Amino acid sequence: MNKKQKLELTWIGKENRPKLEPRVLIEDPDKSHHATHRITDDDLFDNQLIFGDNLLGLKSLEHQFAGKVKCVFIDPPYNTGSAFEHYDDGVEHSLWLALMRDRLEILRHLLSEDGSLWITIDDNEAHYLKVLCDEIFGRANFISTVIWEKSDSPKMDSQFFSSRHDFVLVYAKSLGAMKLGRLIDTNRDAAKHYNKIDGDGRSYYLKPLRAMGSGEDTREARPTLYFPITAPDGTLVYPKRQDGVDGRWRWSKERVEREPDKLEWVKIKSGWSLYYKIYAEGGQQRPAETIWPHAEVGSNRTSKAEVKALVNQVGQFDTPKPEALMKRIIELATSPGDLVLDSFAGSGTTGAVAHKMGRRWIMVELGEHCHTHIIPRLKKVIDGEDPGGITDAVDWKGGGGFRYYRLAPSLLEKDKWGNWVINKEYNAAMLAEALCKLEGFTYAPSDSVHWQHGHSTERDFIYVTTANLSREQLQQLSDEVGPERSLLVLCTAFRGGGEYPNLTVKKIPKQVLSRCEWGHDDYSLQVQNLPKAPPKPGQQPLFGEAEK
Numbered sequence: 446m447n448k449k450q451k452l453e454l455t456w457i458g459k460e461n462r463p464k465l466e467p468r469v470l471i472e473d474p475d476k477s478h479h480a481t482h483r484i485t486d487d488d489l490f491d492n493q494l495i496f497g498d499n500l501l502g503l504k505s506l507e508h509q510f511a512g513k514v515k516c517v518f519i520d521p522p523y524n525t526g527s528a529f530e531h532y533d534d535g536v537e538h539s540l541w542l543a544l545m546r547d548r549l550e551i552l553r554h555l556l557s558e559d560g561s562l563w564i565t566i567d568d569n570e571a572h573y574l575k576v577l578c579d580e581i582f583g584r585a586n587f588i589s590t591v592i593w594e595k596s597d598s599p600k601m602d603s604q605f606f607s608s609r610h611d612f613v614l615v616y617a618k619s620l621g622a623m624k625l626g627r628l629i630d631t632n633r634d635a636a637k638h639y640n641k642i643d644g645d646g647r648s649y650y651l652k653p654l655r656a657m658g659s660g661e662d663t664r665e666a667r668p669t670l671y672f673p674i675t676a677p678d679g680t681l682v683y684p685k686r687q688d689g690v691d692g693r694w695r696w697s698k699e700r701v702e703r704e705p706d707k708l709e710w711v712k713i714k715s716g717w718s719l720y721y722k723i724y725a726e727g728g729q730q731r732p733a734e735t736i737w738p739h740a741e742v743g744s745n746r747t748s749k750a751e752v753k754a755l756v757n758q759v760g761q762f763d764t765p766k767p768e769a770l771m772k773r774i775i776e777l778a779t780s781p782g783d784l785v786l787d788s789f790a791g792s793g794t795t796g797a798v799a800h801k802m803g804r805r806w807i808m809v810e811l812g813e814h815c816h817t818h819i820i821p822r823l824k825k826v827i828d829g830e831d832p833g834g835i836t837d838a839v840d841w842k843g844g845g846g847f848r849y850y851r852l853a854p855s856l857l858e859k860d861k862w863g864n865w866v867i868n869k870e871y872n873a874a875m876l877a878e879a880l881c882k883l884e885g886f887t888y889a890p891s892d893s894v895h896w897q898h899g900h901s902t903e904r905d906f907i908y909v910t911t912a913n914l915s916r917e918q919l920q921q922l923s924d925e926v927g928p929e930r931s932l933l934v935l936c937t938a939f940r941g942g943g944e945y946p947n948l949t950v951k952k953i954p955k956q957v958l959s960r961c962e963w964g965h966d967d968y969s970l971q972v973q974n975l976p977k978a979p980p981k982p983g984q985q986p987l988f989g990e991a992e993k
């Protein structure tokens with residue numbers, strides 16, 4: 446056996462990789478939405494909703510957001526073969542795997558070192574997807590497969606099993622750096638102990654401050670923990686065992702003085718008893734388990750009702766996820782202020798939940814329900830008009846906002862002679878931004894220096910112009926740039942150029958022609974994108990040249 450062979454999943458066309466154009470994102474302010482006033486100091490406004498194919502969408506985010514996303518959640522079409530109202534779910538397996546691979550590779554690049562990926566999926570592709578993710582993320586970074594109980598009753602017309610669950614595959618970008626949150630125990634018997642609520646709305650229960658039950662609960666055993674504490678009516682209370690022997694407190698005198706808010710006096714027949722508070726957030730956290738019952742995180746029935754309540758007038762969305770499920774994932778994977786990304790946004794559950802939980806978000810959605818479902822839903826969340834889902838659980842009152850973007854058309858188009866030329870829809874700013882993305886520069890046009898459109902380092906700049914630059918103009922640029930800095934000049938034509946050590950002068954579009962596939966707008970899950978099968982050994986290709 447060839448030693449170099451590795452364990453891998455293969456499929457038709459695996460070797461084909463699209464050369465993606467990093468598109469400019471164009472904001473449509475009429476579709477963006479912001480609260481009319483701040484509700485809290487932590488309101489988040491820089492969220493993004495991107496309308497378009499997610500492969501191009503992710504590519505366009507890559508330069509700015511690489512390494513910055515804490516949690517990627519995706520709920521891709523499961524490839525079930527059944528046609529849904531909103532998208533074509535029946536896609537050939539190879540095509541599905543190829544398209545997932547291309548997206549997952551960029552998603553991995555976007556994740557921060559301590560970030561994680563969460564994917565919902567069912568039996569149709571789960572096991573293939575697991576192997577694919579192992580290949581992209583490394584098998585060592587696989588964390589777990591969670592079983593989400595998606596339904597609450599059997600489907601009576603099932604031929605074999607009535608499927609009750611979906612999977613959630615969980616991967617770390619880098620297992621060593623990843624920290625998974627813990628769950629606050631609110632659904633278990635232990636939670637019944639948290640029978641009191643303090644002024645801040647936090648649940649707690651009381652435990653006597655006097656030590657009890659161990660052989661060490663006497664004054665004699667720990668003399669320094671025997672001291673009087675003043676009750677609300679001024680009485681001095683000492684720790685006394687029920688048999689009359691001097692007892693001892695659990696806390697030191699210093700701690701009693703330092704944390705009076707954590708103590709509570711209770712008047713009983715025989716006088717005052719002192720207790721300390723144990724909060725739900727304190728010790729009673731538990732690791733997430735791998736089975737998530739619908740009673741805890743909702744089912745498909747819950748989520749359909751949630752979306753229907755929000756956007757009933759434009760019809761139901763077939764495959765939303767429940768808000769409680771997303772809350773659990775976001776709770777485990779992120780902290781407030783972290784960035785959450787969903788590139789198969791559907792009805793926008795991820796953004797809605799992230800928003801209510803004080804996380805920043807980016808969503809990408811290709812379907813028309815981006816307008817009919819996501820925008821109205823997020824507007825209601827921001828305006829404090831969505832009472833459903835997790836609103837009560839997180840005490841959401843509204844606030845913040847998002848910007849709506851669409852993908853710019855391809856930078857290059859063919860003219861009537863078949864030559865690639867700069868797309869007429871591009872203005873100077875779009876052209877500069879597009880070339881910054883292509884050349885790996887950060888687009889940051891200077892107000893004062895006309896040739897600074899972006900930078901790659903503090904001393905390396907880019908200048909984009911459709912002008913034909915003369916020797917004199919290049920000389921002037923070189924003088925302004927000076928010996929300490931460098932400038933990449935992209936222009937449609939120029940004279941000279943080689944003689945300036947601080948300038949690199951290139952022609953557009955020639956400089957970028959071979960960089961990517963131009964004019965390719967459709968990388969979505971369409972069967973017609975499937976690459977052709979290679980001919981079987983010994984078989985002549987049907988079309989084109991036979992082997993020479």
Ligand SMILES: C[S@@+](CC[C@H](N)C(=O)[O-])C[C@H]1O[C@@H](n2cnc3c(N)ncnc32)[C@H](O)[C@@H]1O
Nearest residue numbers: 498499520532765766789791792794811812969
């Ligand atoms: C299962 S749904 C996601 C549902 C979502 N989790 C929710 O709670 O509403 C999958 C979504 O992915 C979208 N989608 C499929 N292919 C896409 C692509 N290439 N680019 C962007 N979105 C895509 C579909 O339009 C669909 O809305």
